Amino acid sequence: MNVYDSNRMVDILKPLGYSPNEDPETADMIILNTCHIREKATDKVFSELGRLKQYKEAQKAKGKTMLLAVAGCVAQAEGEFIAERAPYVDMVFGPQTYHELPEMVANAIGAFGKNRVVNTDFPNENKFDYLPNEQAEIGASAFLSIQEGCDKFCTFCVVPYTRGSEYSRSVEQILDEAKRLIDGGAKEINVLGQNVNAFHGEDKLGNEWDLGKLLFAIAELPVERIRYTTSHPRDMHDSLYAAHRDLDKLMPWLHLPIQSGSDKILKIMNRKHTADDYKRIIDRLKKDRPDIEFGSDIIVGFPGETEEDFQATMDMVDYVKYTSCYSFKYSARPGTPAANMMGLVPEKVKSERLTRLQTRIGEHQHAFNKKCEGLIMPVLIDRESDTPGRLVGHSEFNQSVYISGNERLYGSTVYVNILEGTPNALRGEIVTDEIITTKTG
Numbered sequence: 001m002n003v004y005d006s007n008r009m010v011d012i013l014k015p016l017g018y019s020p021n022e023d024p025e026t027a028d029m030i031i032l033n034t035c036h037i038r039e040k041a042t043d044k045v046f047s048e049l050g051r052l053k054q055y056k057e058a059q060k061a062k063g064k065t066m067l068l069a070v071a072g073c074v075a076q077a078e079g080e081f082i083a084e085r086a087p088y089v090d091m092v093f094g095p096q097t098y099h100e101l102p103e104m105v106a107n108a109i110g111a112f113g114k115n116r117v118v119n120t121d122f123p124n125e126n127k128f129d130y131l132p133n134e135q136a137e138i139g140a141s142a143f144l145s146i147q148e149g150c151d152k153f154c155t156f157c158v159v160p161y162t163r164g165s166e167y168s169r170s171v172e173q174i175l176d177e178a179k180r181l182i183d184g185g186a187k188e189i190n191v192l193g194q195n196v197n198a199f200h201g202e203d204k205l206g207n208e209w210d211l212g213k214l215l216f217a218i219a220e221l222p223v224e225r226i227r228y229t230t231s232h233p234r235d236m237h238d239s240l241y242a243a244h245r246d247l248d249k250l251m252p253w254l255h256l257p258i259q260s261g262s263d264k265i266l267k268i269m270n271r272k273h274t275a276d277d278y279k280r281i282i283d284r285l286k287k288d289r290p291d292i293e294f295g296s297d298i299i300v301g302f303p304g305e306t307e308e309d310f311q312a313t314m315d316m317v318d319y320v321k322y323t324s325c326y327s328f329k330y331s332a333r334p335g336t337p338a339a340n341m342m343g344l345v346p347e348k349v350k351s352e353r354l355t356r357l358q359t360r361i362g363e364h365q366h367a368f369n370k371k372c373e374g375l376i377m378p379v380l381i382d383r384e385s386d387t388p389g390r391l392v393g394h395s396e397f398n399q400s401v402y403i404s405g406n407e408r409l410y411g412s413t414v415y416v417n418i419l420e421g422t423p424n425a426l427r428g429e430i431v432t433d434e435i436i437t438t439k440t441g
């Protein structure tokens, strides 16, 4: 979602004369778009700011001004603290206010006699109603944010506090954006939300749509692939199962976080479902779409987690055989209920569990990648190549696929013979010159 937000910041800054610049030495403005989900991510912000400050000073020595901004959820949670601790930062603004960037920039450069900007309000208006159409470059695989914020309050999570309460964009706005992305060359649309399957946007007649219905409508557009992320087990619904059953365009890979396989831990996490509920969802999806595979998020070392609880998580990993997974050591976040819980798991135990978990996840991932050897798979070449002659794309199961080919193929879907399944990716060769589709359709 931060990638999506960053692109939208490009959109709103473009009319002011700014454009993306990879080189911090020549930049007129640097925006650090931050994540507050774990302590490690937050710590990085201050070390990164110290580094970026040097560019600002170098510009100043040349008589130029460089604006330095902190955006995103760290800005939202720690706005005043950042302003205090890093007085050289010109703008601090949360994820719901970046549509106000033109005004903030004007203030920061002193246009209205003011200077620094600290903007961590949750405005009454919605940013999506004020953002201009896409100006940033549209890739072969594009994100489309449809839902933001969260009202679920899992006890470990900062999202409800930093992104605010749950909000769904209107169906019309979403479909218009999807059309523009497709016109701009997107072959795959990845529909985003903090809890994307809690989507409940309204159409023009005031009827409420769920995610399943929305996916059916997006599939009517000339898009090749559709994905959605991140979903919550509690928000699975009938029309979403139907979408998995009926829509070939909806990819057979779903990121469905479990967090823990232990009912006791799930309860203290306030996830409001059991391990068995989750298994039933997996089973139903497999029944509707037999080739479907899964990804997940897992936390180890949540307060109170015993070895037995951890084993339940390992059992879940073996049950689902996730083909890729994000796994984390529990990180206490200030202001969340879990931060005050007893039964802290020692750091050493957390690290040891994480290693065991990641080894097991890695085994399943490698086994699945190996199973793909010898298959002919459609691959969307969706990443521009750093190395001439080497292309990177994605399989329907979201595996990275490395192939040789001309960079002109960027944005095309080609058939690839999978030669090797490595622990983290696939390597293959293009079967024929036949291209299933090109960037232009």
Ligand code: SAH
Residues within 6 Å of the ligand: 037, 038, 156, 157, 158, 159, 194, 195, 230, 231, 232, 257, 258, 259, 297, 298, 299, 328, 329, 330, 331, 332, 333
């Ligand atoms: N809405 C999604 C997750 C969004 S946060 C869901 O409910 O599943 C992304 C991931 O970060 C979470 O799935 C969780 O695994 C991880 N995470 C969030 N807070 C964390 C914390 N305090 N410590 C460790 N991992 C955390």
Ligand code: SF4
Residues within 6 Å of the ligand: 150, 151, 152, 153, 154, 157, 158, 159, 160, 194, 195, 232
């Ligand atoms: Fe955080 Fe997801 Fe729980 Fe919401 S549902 S509080 S975003 S982990």
